[in-house]
Amino acid sequence: MAALPAWNLLKGKTAAITGGTTGIGRAIALAYIAQGCNVAVNHLGLPQDEVHRHSLLEEAKAIKNKAIKTGDILELPGDVTNPETGTNLIKEAESQWGKLDIFVANAGVFKQAEFLKIEPSLLDHSVDVNVKGCFYSCQAAARQMVKQGHGGSIIGISSVSALLGGGLQTHYTPTKAAILSMMQSMAIALGQHQIRCNALMPGTIATQLADHDMKNPTKKAALEARIPLGRIGNPEDMAGPAVFLACEEMSRYVNATGLLADGGMFSKLQ
Template sequence: MSISKGVALITGSAQGIGRSIALRLARDGFNVALNDLPDKDAKLELVATEIESLGRQVCIVPADVSVNKQVKEMVDDAVTKLGGLDVMVANAGVVTPASLVSSTVESWDHTFSVNARGPYLCYKYAAMRMIEQGRGGRIIGASSIAGKIGFPHNSSYTASKFAIRGLTQAAAIELGQYGITVNSYAPGAIQTPMTKNMMDESGNVDFTRLIDDPCSRKWMMSLRENVPIKHNGQPEDIASIVSYLASKEAHFITGQCVG
């Protein structure tokens, strides 16, 4: 086994982007703590087996990222099992498309509890450990293209991803003195289990399938047609961005939202 580059914890790593990030960081030389909801344990075990085959140490730390106590225990468990924490990737997220007028308070609160409170808790407890360790670190959160441009029929998701940009910038200013960088990534449409109901018959991501309002559909079609790179985004594309942000080479980049 080669010398480890450190320990990385990735939330929402049972599938999709989180799984790809976990595997990429393992290939980069990190030992990995895998997180997802407790009912995803079987999928996490499969990811853990893949990481072990790469010669890296791995542990599973299930938790609901919206619950304060569980996030603290998740971070503590990762540190205990793997010997520290150098990279936190707050990747877990949910989306429940609905128009503003048809959306519910319950849906809004659930989206924010996972997409905004979750990263806040991950940033907080990871930072506490990294400060205590005294060797710096990398904190990386999941924003979205919807965190830069308002998307119709997606107000709660859009607002929660804008929140990640603000959280990231504020945390970057606070934590820079400790050698901790804080950045986020902002994917467009990526082929994952979360977006499978947005695919057309050819497998292309098509958010217009979720939008009944003609004006919103026209706006979304224009946005989609002006995407500069004309291929479906893959989880591995995002993993490569996270790989760089987690690397030593990115030590002078902080407070950014890449995407």
């Protein structure tokens, strides 16, 4: 998938992203760097994820080597269910680059499960990561932006699942609806500080969270048939919309909205 051209749309800006070593978060982090934005990336710091952390740093380095005026990257481990994780991430970004302009709450979990068999532990984990993790980290970002006094952009990664049901997603779809609702309410609370809050709502994207469907040819074909563009999305398909929402010049009056990026899937009812 072709990368977004390096137009320096975010030149001199600083961003922080949770869950940024894989999938959508990673694609957004790399796109921001290519656009001249310094990026602080949060990740869980698990031993099995070291390969992703190292490859992200290598890819960021490659971007710097072939383009001018790109941003820098730093990474910091931490679990977003701990309120201190977001605080530490923002503090590190501010310490390194002096400010925070953009925040992307991306960290999330999903595991298919039958409604009648869902245990409290799975529901609790889904809510803790997807809802509470988003809330705590956004709150930390907003506090920094308010203190700075020059506005900013906060983006919550929601999903088309905020608008649609799923038989194996009864523990997941409510969390994505919560993120959309959270961004709407945050936009009202923070508008006086010129902080824009929006939700990016991907459709079916080929990430680790969708592995179960991607490995099932029948399910994958059925999903593709529902998408007018005829293909499953890639993480890179989310980079452009995330740059748009982050860029003050392009989206300065876009606030409290949910931006669908699903290839048209939501509209295909029949």
